[in-house]
Amino acid sequence: MLHRCRRSPASEPVAAELRCRGFRSARRGDGPARTGDSGRTVSSPIDDWRPSASWEVLEARAGMLTRLRRDFDRAGFLEVETPLLSGDVCVDEHIEPFVVSGLDDEQLFLQTSPEFAMKRLVADSARLIYQVTRAFRRDEVGGQHNPEFTMVEWYAPGSTYLLQMDLVEHLVRGVAEVAPRCPPWTALPSSGEPFGRLSYDEAFARGLGVEVLGRSTDELVELAGRELDSVPDSLDASDRDGWLNLLLAERVEPTLGKDRPEFLYDFPSSQAALSRIRRGEVxxxxxxxxxxxxxEICNGYQELTDADELAGRMVEQSQRRASAGRRSLPVTSRLESAQRSGLPDCAGVALGFDRLVMRTLGLERIEQVMAFPFRRA
Incomplete structure (x- = not known):
């Protein structure tokens, strides 16, 4: 939980590091303080009017966003805007949207991603498009999450998810070039060293010594029991994706991108979401x-283009939400109609801009790169 409090003492080394990079300290008196129930000194809510990010960070962030837009423009992408409020919403068992009462009490949603609307544009024009927008997700508050955040999303008709790794690398390097830097800034390798690329199975083989895509759920349960100190009591023994996600989060993700940024690709088919499934031995x-x-900084798909498959996956996700006791969401959308008219083969990528700024500047908490995070909004 993100408390209403002054900047953490951990921000002092950060302030020193930013001064080393040419930043001036923006720390000011935080005003009267009170003692919380835990005995920890926290600021009064009335003092939360100040931004949680320093002006030096906000200036750096603006420069990074300017560079990102420039690189998209030079790559031939058109910047677009799509609604933040819509009756359509991406149905995902793990993502909870904010619901808004619209005209005549119709149910509307703050968008968790611009995906549906942007794909409608691609279906209509087959153009290279990108968007810098706000996305909204309930129940996501913490050191690396905020319910409202900045998402950069783009679609490239005729391209592939593997080719988009090259564009992601180019964009990230561009952002890093304009970021103030000094040691021990080590987030990116030298310009001549490419980002790493590991398949899902290769990452597990490196982290745990075994490949997992072809393994049964029972084998995954056994692997977790052997490799982890404890497992959640709530995790169903038959939930294969749950066990894969647990092992990924605990033993694989912490190792990714340590020496250099790394791409993880070719996920379990059961975790396709709205990506295409490639059939094979596995x-x-x-x-x-x-x-x-x-x-995790971004994710990308070889986009699903089959309208019938889209409809089936929306129903499946809705059923999973119902089983988990989550709110029912509409399973039909204008995207389905757009795909029936013809969505071209394309790749799409969504990048969490706040997280990219965090890692580029060597900061640890998302509130350090936002003017007003959720608890100060």
Missing amino acids: DVAERMELYIDGL
Whole structure:
């Protein structure tokens, strides 16, 4: 939980590091303080009017965003805008949208991603498009999460999720070039060293010594019992994805992107979401993610284009939500109609800009790169 409090003492080394990079300290008196129930000194809510990020960080962030837009423009992408409020919403068993009462009490949603609307644009024009927007997700508050955050999303008709790794690397390097830097800034390798690339199975083989995509749920349960100190009591023994995600989070993700940024690609087919599944001896979802120092920065898909398959997956996700006791969401959308008219083969990528700024500046908490995070909004 993100408390209403002054900047953590941990921000002092950060302030010193930013001064080393040419930043001036922006720390000011935080005003009257009170003691919370835990005995820890926290600021009064009335003092939360100040931004949680320093002006030096906000200036650096603005420069990074300017560079990102420049690189998209030079790559031939058109910047677009799509609604933040819509009756359509991406149905995902793990993501909870904010619900808003619209005109005539219709149910509307703050968008968890611009995906649906942007794919409608691609279906209509087959153009290279990108967007810098706000996305909203309930129940996501913490050191690396905020319910409202900045997402950079783009779609490239005729491209592939593997080729988009090259563009992601180019964009991240561009952002890093304009970021103030000094030792021990080590988030990115030298310009001549490419980002790492590991398949899902290769990452598990490196972290745990075994490949997992072809293993049964019972084998995964046994592996978790052997490798982890404890497992959640709530995790169902038959939930294969749950066991894969647990092992990934505990033993694999912390190792990703430590020496250099690394892409993780070709996920379990059961975790395809709206990506295409490649059939083979072991089916895989054509997905990729970028990690920097153990933190996921972006994810990309070879996009699902089949409208019937889309409809089936929305129903499946809705059923999973119902089983988990989550709110019912509409399973039909204008995207389905757009895909029936013809969505071209394309790759799409969503990048968490706040997280990229965090890792580029060597900061640890998302509130350090936002003017007003959720608890100060």
